[in-house]
Structures are given as structure tokens and as C-alpha cells.
Amino acid sequence: MRLSKSFSKTIKDYPKDEQSLSAQLLIRGGYVDKVAAGIYTLLPLGLRVVNKISNIIREEINALEAQEILMSGLIPKANLVTTDRYDNFDALFKLKGRDEKEYALGATHEEIVSPLAKKFTLSYKDLPFGLYQIQNKFRNEARAKSGVLRTREFLMKDLYSFHENQEDLDRYYDEVLQSYWKIFERTGIRQKTYLVYASGGTFSKYSHEFQSETDAGEDEIYVCNACSTGVNKEIVEGDFECPECKSKEYQIIKAVEVGNIFKLGTKYSQPFELNFVDKDSKIKPVLMGCYGIGIQRLMGTAVELNKDEKGIIWPEGIAPYKYHLISLGENSKQRADEIYNELVSRGIEVIFDDRDLSAGEKFADADLLGMPNRLVVSEKTQDKIEIKKRNSDSPELLELSQIT
Amino acid sequence: MRLSKSFSKTIKDYPKDEQSLSAQLLIRGGYVDKVAAGIYTLLPLGLRVVNKISNIIREEINALEAQEILMSGLIPKANLVTTDRYDNFDALFKLKGRDEKEYALGATHEEIVSPLAKKFTLSYKDLPFGLYQIQNKFRNEARAKSGVLRTREFLMKDLYSFHENQEDLDRYYDEVLQSYWKIFERTGIRQKTYLVYASGGTFSKYSHEFQSETDAGEDEIYVCNACSTGVNKEIVEGDFECPECKSKEYQIIKAVEVGNIFKLGTKYSQPFELNFVDKDSKIKPVLMGCYGIGIQRLMGTAVELNKDEKGIIWPEGIAPYKYHLISLGENSKQRADEIYNELVSRGIEVIFDDRDLSAGEKFADADLLGMPNRLVVSEKTQDKIEIKKRNSDSPELLELSQIT
Numbered sequence: 021m022r023l024s025k026s027f028s029k030t031i032k033d034y035p036k037d038e039q040s041l042s043a044q045l046l047i048r049g050g051y052v053d054k055v056a057a058g059i060y061t062l063l064p065l066g067l068r069v070v071n072k073i074s075n076i077i078r079e080e081i082n083a084l085e086a087q088e089i090l091m092s093g094l095i096p097k098a099n100l101v102t103t104d105r106y107d108n109f110d111a112l113f114k115l116k117g118r119d120e121k122e123y124a125l126g127a128t129h130e131e132i133v134s135p136l137a138k139k140f141t142l143s144y145k146d147l148p149f150g151l152y153q154i155q156n157k158f159r160n161e162a163r164a165k166s167g168v169l170r171t172r173e174f175l176m177k178d179l180y181s182f183h184e185n186q187e188d189l190d191r192y193y194d195e196v197l198q199s200y201w202k203i204f205e206r207t208g209i210r211q212k213t214y215l216v217y218a219s220g221g222t223f224s225k226y227s228h229e230f231q232s233e234t235d236a237g238e239d240e241i242y243v244c245n246a247c248s249t250g251v252n253k254e255i256v257e258g259d260f261e262c263p264e265c266k267s268k269e270y271q272i273i274k275a276v277e278v279g280n281i282f283k284l285g286t287k288y289s290q291p292f293e294l295n296f297v298d299k300d301s302k303i304k305p306v307l308m309g310c311y312g313i314g315i316q317r318l319m320g321t322a323v324e325l326n327k328d329e330k331g332i333i334w335p336e337g338i339a340p341y342k343y344h345l346i347s348l349g350e351n352s353k354q355r356a357d358e359i360y361n362e363l364v365s366r367g368i369e370v371i372f373d374d375r376d377l378s379a380g381e382k383f384a385d386a387d388l389l390g391m392p393n394r395l396v397v398s399e400k401t402q403d404k405i406e407i408k409k410r411n412s413d414s415p416e417l418l419e420l421s422q423i424t
Numbered sequence: 425m426r427l428s429k430s431f432s433k434t435i436k437d438y439p440k441d442e443q444s445l446s447a448q449l450l451i452r453g454g455y456v457d458k459v460a461a462g463i464y465t466l467l468p469l470g471l472r473v474v475n476k477i478s479n480i481i482r483e484e485i486n487a488l489e490a491q492e493i494l495m496s497g498l499i500p501k502a503n504l505v506t507t508d509r510y511d512n513f514d515a516l517f518k519l520k521g522r523d524e525k526e527y528a529l530g531a532t533h534e535e536i537v538s539p540l541a542k543k544f545t546l547s548y549k550d551l552p553f554g555l556y557q558i559q560n561k562f563r564n565e566a567r568a569k570s571g572v573l574r575t576r577e578f579l580m581k582d583l584y585s586f587h588e589n590q591e592d593l594d595r596y597y598d599e600v601l602q603s604y605w606k607i608f609e610r611t612g613i614r615q616k617t618y619l620v621y622a623s624g625g626t627f628s629k630y631s632h633e634f635q636s637e638t639d640a641g642e643d644e645i646y647v648c649n650a651c652s653t654g655v656n657k658e659i660v661e662g663d664f665e666c667p668e669c670k671s672k673e674y675q676i677i678k679a680v681e682v683g684n685i686f687k688l689g690t691k692y693s694q695p696f697e698l699n700f701v702d703k704d705s706k707i708k709p710v711l712m713g714c715y716g717i718g719i720q721r722l723m724g725t726a727v728e729l730n731k732d733e734k735g736i737i738w739p740e741g742i743a744p745y746k747y748h749l750i751s752l753g754e755n756s757k758q759r760a761d762e763i764y765n766e767l768v769s770r771g772i773e774v775i776f777d778d779r780d781l782s783a784g785e786k787f788a789d790a791d792l793l794g795m796p797n798r799l800v801v802s803e804k805t806q807d808k809i810e811i812k813k814r815n816s817d818s819p820e821l822l823e824l825s826q827i828t
Contacts, residue, residue: 117576
């Protein structure tokens with residue numbers, strides 16, 4: 021993409037109404053636009069990041085043989101009354117249609133996916149299966165002060181799994197847990213992310229959260245000094261003891277939840293009578309698991325964990341473009357143009373600063389936007405191209421053919 | 425995909441609460457699931473069709489150099505008060521947040537895109553540009569009786585364009601019009617689709633709709649016998665005269681609107697003070713156009729126009745899979761399996777009916793699901809494969825290498 025044709029532009033001033041640094045950088049870089057508190061529009065660059073994250077998640081979740089669907093955003097009131105959540109789930113936005121029918125906006129989709137699964141699940145032969153979607157969620161948040169880390173609407177990957185017994189649910193849950201590590205590795209946040217024990221519910225003592233260490237986070241986590249297992253402060257009673265290795269040594273960190281996985285058991289299958297006939301012709305309730313990742317929150321977390329005072333340092337896997345090409349001086353314009361066209365024709369993702377700006381302004385924007393590699397073409401580079409990693413101070417000279 | 429592993433299954437009985445044949449076929453084929461009146465979940469097969477349609481639209485709209493974004497679904501009340509639509513737009517779903525803030529759900533996005541454009545538009549040098557999204561719209565419909573043709577929520581491609589003068593808006597509008605013909609050609613509905621004059625508004629005498637002929641449609645269109653130009657009955661006053669060729673000969677057809685394009689002029693730029701500085705340093709309001717296509721409606725229309733008594737006949741461009749492979753008899757199972765694996769490894773889109781069902785049941789499902797080409801492997805076909813187009817009765821025998 022040519023920056024001269026980009027709709028969005030970088031913004032010099034720090035937005036005054038954003039406390040989190042990730043939101044400030046994403047707004048200043050023209051990645052997102054703030055519509056109102058907790059409500060953002062994804063601009064072209066931000067949408068590219070979100071699509072890259074979504075596709076990584078798709079690849080890993082498809083590898084579990086889960087099938088992608090797209091559920092409705094409107095959830096009829098009756099579905100939520102069935103599970104007793106219509107009046108007990110604070111984060112629901114509620115609304116009324118012209119025919120006096122009442123709905124809530126989907127904040128999570130157990131109440132849609134369970135009756136759907138019931139329509140196609142008859143016997144143990146239909147189990148197990150997984151259904152997921154990447155879809156806009158709405159949450160009636162009391163406060164929405166952390167930029168894109170906690171918002172009133174956001175894309176979420178929500179996966180639901182369906183099983184004939186606890187053993188199979190446990191097996192699948194562990195597979196999803198491993199998928200999540202792959203996703204956080206590929207999106208560049210694994211190193212500072214912890215597997216954290218959190219509160220379970222009726223059917224399970226614990227659930228698991230994936231929490232990334234950042235001062236912008238809202239959670240406090242006890243992290244075991246011996247094995248790095250985390251425990252959410254919410255469930256620590258009395259003295260800390262690591263649930264994995266029993267060590268009592270820990271440190272407390274601030275963190276943001278980037279994913280969670282949960283054994284639902286029969287919590288939602290029972291109210292919807294989502295049953296199956298087992299091998300002995302007995303009717304039994306289906307066991308369920310649910311697994312979420314907030315996409316914009318992952319984007320914001322990636323920025324919190326990968327930035328410096330100059331701007332964003334995108335991890336390779338989710339950068340909107342791999343290269344940021346800059347031409348310096350009138351004499352290099354045509355050559356930079358040819359290099360840009362060549363790279364595009366080779367299918368290489370490159371953003372091209374072809375604007376009439378000073379070197380300083382172009383370098384500052386490249387640092388703010390944060391592509392992993394900066395390419396400079398100037399009289400000084402002669403017939404080569406200067407390449408510098410965003411997180412390095414040592415440029416190198418390369419031939420055009422070496423850029424891949 | 426192996427049908428033995430498919431979450432959705434075909435349904436024998438016609439759904440009693442669906443009047444339109446497209447909705448009946450899409451539900452029976454397991455493409456969509458009805459959540460409530462006017463509210464559907466896209467199942468794996470339906471999502472594939474919707475993604476194919478979306479990608480065709482993306483390619484054609486990107487060719488106009490429009491830039492893709494993703495706007496918020498929640499629209500603050502203040503934005504809609506600015507344009508006087510909060511109390512005058514029947515189809516808005518309205519809701520209140522916990523902080524007493526009021527919102528409407530996005531039914532169309534002029535009230536988000538106009539203030540967004542204002543942030544990045546300073547002078548004539550920034551114009552023209554186009555912004556679009558493919559996003560879930562919500563409409564508080566009084567009636568929702570036409571299956572996926574008129575729903576309370578649906579994906580929509582909405583494009584907005586921004587111009588310095590009428591001439592440039594006219595030019596862009598004509599380019600979008602040509603893009604729309606390409607989209608309807610590639611999605612298999614062009615032949616029965618008409619360009620139709622419809623009511624304009626304050627800034628334009630007419631807008632244009634693209635209307636596809638089907639008895640399931642809700643609109644009545646006068647179609648000129650001489651040049652096939654249409655006029656929506658809503659704007660025909662007195663005797664018909666074709667606005668293009670002045671002929672007075674016509675027929676009336678029933679049709680469904682699959683797209684519309686509209687010159688907004690300054691209708692939305694004025695209330696938001698979306699202005700620019702022109703070449704003579706004068707401040708002028710930006711001129712706007714808007715251009716919509718409903719994605720699920722396009723899917724439903726494609727089914728209405730491409731079906732027979734046995735089921736759907738997907739146009740090649742939007743079929744979820746190109747081939748539907750069937751193995752007949754125990755002895756052909758292994759060979760069919762090898763053929764399936766070979767086709768998948770070659771990147772060919774194929775659905776494989778590997779279930780233990782009769783030939784009759786498999787053929788009926790293939791006709792209902794409607795992939796463009798049916799492949800049969802049986803003892804009778806020996807080392808070849810029988811191929812039959814969905815809309816033909818003449819099978820042929822091919823080598824595996826001939827299937828591409």
C-alpha cells in the first residue's frame with residue numbers, strides 16, 4: 021500500500037482520553053478510531069492485523085477438526101430464560117423489537133449453540149464435535165477504560181465442544197490448551213503469557229485463563245516461582261500454594277486475560293435437553309466445553325508487549341505488512357517506485373511511504389507504525405537497499421533479490 | 425469435507441414456517457439454521473457460500489481502490505440525532521447501556537463513516553476515496569417472512585464514497601454500477617437481474633436498485649420491453665415511459681432487490697460538517713455516495729434463480745464445493761477414499777459422501793445440496809470416474825487426472 025493513498029494518517033498528539041498505551045499507539049498510528057468509550061472502528065491497517073490474528077486462530081482451531089459457523093448476534097429472550105441468565109448476566113445489552121419480542125445481544129453463545137447442537141446430535145456416533153465462530157460480541161460493560169483491552173463490542177473466537185463423557189472432554193480440553201499456546205506463539209505474545217488457574221463453576225473446580233503480563237491489565241496473578249503456573253488472585257484463599265508443583269514461592273504480576281478455556285459439563289446441555297443415546301441405548305446429557313479468545317484484545321496485548329517509546333514493534337505473524345519502504349530524496353523516488361512494484365508483484369507485503377515528507381517525518385512514522393522491517397532507498401544506498409529491523413539499531417545493505 | 429464428519433445433516437421434511445423456497449432448501453440442506461423469525465445462523469456450508477460471495481465482492485470493490493474497514497455495530501444516539509434519523513428511521517433497534525448511554529444498532533453506517541471521514545479529510549488532495557466494510561447489520565423489521573431474503577440481521581457490504589464535486593461523484597457512481605454487474609455475473613444472478621430506477625431523495629432525482637426476478641420478491645418492477653431498464657412501481661406515476669429509451673411498452677415482474685446505489689450528495693456531510701478546502705482555498709462540503717449489497721440476500725436470490733424440484737443448483741462462483749464425490753458399494757469405498765485424498769491434495773474443493781447410505785439417498789442429497797458437479801465411483805465406472813453436471817442429465821466418464 022502507498023501511504024500517499026492511505027485513508028488513515030498518523031496522528032502526532034497523544035489522545036487525551038486513552039489511558040492505555042496500546043490504545044494511544046493504535047489510534048496515533050491510524051489502526052483504530054474511537055467512536056465512543058469502549059467502541060472502536062477498525063481502520064484499514066487495524067483490520068489487516070485483526071484478519072491476520074483471525075486466520076492464525078482459524079488454522080489452529082481447524083486443525084482440531086472444529087467446524088466454523090456464524091451464529092446470530094440477536095439472542096431471543098426465551099433462550100436466555102431457559103438457562104436463567106436473562107436476569108443474571110450483567111453484561112447483556114437488552115432490546116425490544118417492533119413486534120414486542122425481546123432479545124439480548126450475544127455476549128457469549130451457549131444459548132444459541134446448545135439448541136443448535138441438539139438438532140443434529142442423536143447418538144454417540146455424532147460425538148465428539150467442535151463448533152466455532154469469529155463474531156462480534158457485545159458487552160454492557162460498566163467501565164471501558166482500557167482502550168481496546170476492554171470494550172463494549174469486539175470480535176471473539178468462541179469454540180464450543182460436545183462430548184459423550186468426561187474423559188473425552190478432558191482430552192479435547194487439553195488439545196485446545198495446546199492450540200492456544202500455538203496461537204499465542206504465532207501472534208508474538210507467548211513469552212509473557214501464563215496459564216492461570218481461575219474459578220470453575222458447578223461442574224469443574226477450576227477453569228484456565230491465559231494471562232499476559234502488562235501493567236495495563238486489570239487482573240492480579242500469583243505466579244509460582246518454581247514452575248510459572250499462575251493463579252488468579254480471585255481464587256487465592258489464605259497462603260499461596262501452587263496447584264501444579266505445590267511450591268509456596270510466588271510473585272504477583274498485573275496481567276490481561278487473552279483467552280480462557282472452561283469445562284461446562286452439563287450446565288447448558290441440561291436446560292436445553294441436549295442429550296444423546298449411548299452405546300447401551302441409554303439417554304445421557306452431552307458434556308460441553310467452551311473456549312474463547314478476544315481478537316482486538318489480543319491485538320492490544322501484542323502492542324502492550326511489543327512497543328518502545330517510538331511506537332509499535334509488530335510481531336512478524338500479525339504485522340499488517342512485513343516491510344515498510346521509504347524513499348529519501350527526489351532522486352530516489354523512481355527507483356523506490358520500481359522496487360515497490362517489484363515487491364508487490366512478487367506477493368510481498370509492503371507499505372510504501374511515497375509521500376513528500378522529510379526523512380525525519382518518514383522515520384518517525386515507520387517507528388510509530390511498527391512494521392518488522394524498514395527498507396530505505398536513497399542516494400547513499402546506491403543500487404542496494406538498506407534494511408533495518410524495527411527492534412534493532414544495525415542496518416544492513418541488501419540486493420533487491422535478497423528481500424523475500 | 426467428508427459428509428460422515430459434517431456437523432450439519434440434510435433434513436427430509438420441508439420446514440413448515442418458511443414460505444420462500446430458497447429458505448426451505450437452505451434449511452433442508454443444512455446451510456442455515458433458523459433461530460427465530462428473521463434470524464438465522466450460518467452453518468458450515470452456508471458460511472462457505474457467504475465467504476465466497478464476500479470475497480467476490482471484496483475483489484471487485486478493491487479494484488475501485490476503496491479501502492476496507494470495520495465500523496462499530498453500536499451507534500451512539502448523538503450521531504443519529506445529528507442527522508435527525510434517531511426518531512425517524514423505523515428499522516432501528518435501540519438500546520440503553522448500564523451508564524444510561526443510548527445507542528442504536530447499525531442498520532446503515534452514514535452516521536459512523538461521515539464523522540470518521542471528517543477526521544482525515546482536509547483538502548481536495550485527500551479526495552476522492554472510498555471506504556467499505558462487510559459487517560453485520562441489524563434491522564427492526566415489522567415483518568420477516570421471506571426467509572433469508574428479508575431478515576432482522578444480515579451481513580452487508582456497504583461502500584461509501586467521498587468527492588469534491590458532482591462530476592467526480594457521477595464518475596465513481598458509474599464505476600460502482602459496472603462493478604455491481606461484475607459481482608452479479610460472478611455470483612450467477614446477472615441474467616435475471618435488472619437495473620431499476622428507484623426514488624432518489626433530496627439530492628438526486630433517482631437512485632438505482634439491482635432487482636432480480638423471482639416470485640419470492642416483495643417488489644414490483646416495470647421492465648421496458650425495448651431496453652430492459654426497470655422502474656420500481658413505487659415511483660411510476662401515470663402511464664409508464666422508460667427513463668432510458670422513452671418506450672411505453674413494458675411488463676410487470678416481481679423481484680427482490682439485491683443491491684442499491686445512491687448519490688447522497690451533501691445529505692450526511694452537511695450535518696457532520698464534513699468539509700474540505702478546494703483548489704481556491706474555499707471551504708466546501710464533501711459530496712458522498714453509498715452503495716449496498718446484502719450478502720445472505722444475494723445467497724437466497726442465487727438459490728431462487730438456480731434451483732429445481734430436487735434442490736439447489738449452485739452457480740460455480742459461489743458453490744461451497746466444486747465437486748460432490750459419491751462412492752457406491754462396499755468395493756468402491758477404498759478407491760473413492762484415494763480419489764478424495766488426491767483431489768484435496770491438489771487443492772480441489774470437494775465434498776465426499778463417504779456415509780453408509782443407499783445410492784438413492786446419496787443421489788438425493790447431492791441434488792439437494794447442489795454442488796455444480798457430481799462425481800460417482802462404483803464398480804460400473806471401473807478405473808474411471810463418472811461426472812455429471814448438476815443441471816444436466818448426461819453423465820460422462822473421465823480419468824482422475826482430467827478433474828481439475
